[in-house]
Amino acid sequence: MSYFTEENSEAAVINRLGDDVDPRFRQIMESAVKHLHGFVKEVEPTMDEWFQAIQFLTATGKMCDDKRQEWILASDTLGVSMLVDAINHRRPDGATENTVLGPFHVSGAPVRALGENICLDGKGAPCVVSGTVTDENGAPIAGAKVDVWQTNDEGFYDVQQPGVQPDMNMRGLFTTDESGHYHYTTVKPLPYSIPTDGPVGELLVAMGRHAMRPAHIHYIVSAPGYETLVTHIFPKGDPYLDSDAVFGVKESLIVDFVDEGGSTSARFDVKLKKVG
Incomplete structure (x- = not known):
């Protein structure tokens, strides 16, 4: 029997894992313990600093x-989030790239007809977004589901303002037509701050970072036989493209929003990767 010491701490914990533990779970826990103990040994936190870390974890959960x-x-x-996403969505050249889901997706978005307006509060400059969903070779995919959501013109998602915004404001689920085409009406997205009223906001301040996200519209695009795509589109020229608080920007997802005189338009074509 080997008692716990500073020197053998990792081994002492890992050796407590049972013999019948799932192999993948064992691999994950062994690595987690090694890295966590290595981190503690590298920074040598004081008791007060470690308690601050515990408080951060507790406050985040609350x-x-x-x-x-x-x-x-x-x-x-x-x-x-971006690293896990990149590892799990390595796609061939040509297929549309993934980015983070974000914390404000809501299941059960209202089914809307092509061209319908997802802006229910009437605020913001109108914008028409259109595109085609195809496979990697450019063949159109009819019946693909295009789930979109964004903040309103004041920079808030509907779930952040219950009772203020209409339910399901700035959300919609569209289905591509026989040519794989989709289009909908919304408002031109604007940059906004992620929530800073919680422990994550305090952490960003401590790190000397801003909390701004570049303007964007969220997408989930799915079709039978294809990998589901989770992504955004970002307007070209946004001042926060190079410093997105959540690292979500990819060059291929930056899109021209064209001034149409009182409104804007944008085109975003999607290429899905076949399963297998």
């Missing part, structure tokens, strides 16, 4: 409910 996920926000702002 901020989570069915409308807000502070842990996703923490993962996003530390770049972990």
